[in-house]
Amino acid sequence: xxxxxxxxxxxxxxxxxxxxxxxxxxxxxxxxxxxxxxxxxxxxxxxxxxxxxxxxxxxxxxxxxxxxxxxxxxxxxxxxxxxxxxxxxxxxxxxxxxxxxxxxxxxxxxxxx
Amino acid sequence: xxxxxxxxxxxxxxxxxxxxxxxxxxxxxxxxxxxxxxxxxxxxxxxxxxxxxxxxxxxxxxxxxxxxxxxxxxxxxxxxxxxxxxxxxxxxxxxxxxxxxxxxxxxxxxxxxxx
Numbered sequence: 001x002x003x004x005x006x007x008x009x010x011x012x013x014x015x016x017x018x019x020x021x022x023x024x025x026x027x028x029x030x031x032x033x034x035x036x037x038x039x040x041x042x043x044x045x046x047x048x049x050x051x052x053x054x055x056x057x058x059x060x061x062x063x064x065x066x067x068x069x070x071x072x073x074x075x076x077x078x079x080x081x082x083x084x085x086x087x088x089x090x091x092x093x094x095x096x097x098x099x100x101x102x103x104x105x106x107x108x109x110x111x112x113x
Numbered sequence: 114x115x116x117x118x119x120x121x122x123x124x125x126x127x128x129x130x131x132x133x134x135x136x137x138x139x140x141x142x143x144x145x146x147x148x149x150x151x152x153x154x155x156x157x158x159x160x161x162x163x164x165x166x167x168x169x170x171x172x173x174x175x176x177x178x179x180x181x182x183x184x185x186x187x188x189x190x191x192x193x194x195x196x197x198x199x200x201x202x203x204x205x206x207x208x209x210x211x212x213x214x215x216x217x218x219x220x221x222x223x224x225x226x227x228x
Contacts, residue, residue, distance in 0.1 A: 004155075036219070043117065044156075044204065044219035090156065098144050098208065098215050100158040100169065 002027045002093045006104035014112050019078040021107050023065075023091030026072065033074040034092040034101065035065055044090065050074060051096065061085070086111045115139065117220035119205050125226045131193040134223045138187070138207030144168075145188050146208075146217060147180060151201040159203075162188060195227045 048059025164185035
């Protein structure tokens with residue numbers, strides 16, 4: 001069975017500071033990994049995905065994530081936070097193809113001026 | 114192009130009543146998924162349609178939940194009778210038929226409150 005652990009239900013950063021949201025996964029098969037973001041009153045929007053190509057994945061809005069098999073991690077980073085990045089972020093894993101997504105519990109990012 | 118649309122956005126019902134949630138996927142998307150997030154917990158998979166067929170319904174919690182996708186277009190999720198523990202946000206997602214393009218696009222969700 002697959003699972004995802006997101007460390008920290010809330011992360012607070014100052015505007016301009018580094019954003020680091022942690023995600024560790026468990027999978028018995030080579031995983032497909034995703035980061036989604038949910039802004040208030042909106043649906044989940046895909047930020048980026050890893051599907052066994054390059055281990056450093058670049059996404060929208062300046063976010064990127066690095067797949068580290070040895071650490072079973074897929075942490076999300078952004079060099080400089082903007083106020084508009086305040087949202088809830090979800091890490092997810094799947095077995096690929098059309099398989100279901102297995103989500104972590106989410107991390108709410110708070111950005112202060 | 115319209116995204117995934119869910120109706121209603123909010124629903125408040127009493128225990129024992131029936132509620133029907135609707136999802137309109139992106140036009141042409143054969144795959145349709147339902148997920149649920151109970152307060153403070155992770156988003157959990159409920160089921161997956163390919164066109165009008167149920168591909169995987171392993172996440173359906175019990176027989177009070179009935180999902181349909183007649184004609185392979187929109188889908189409904191009926192809860193009958195609703196219980197307190199059914200409260201949460203129900204998300205629908207859709208994706209294209211090509212595996213390489215299997216990005217799931219999500220709707221804004223239906224927030225269900227059972228009192």
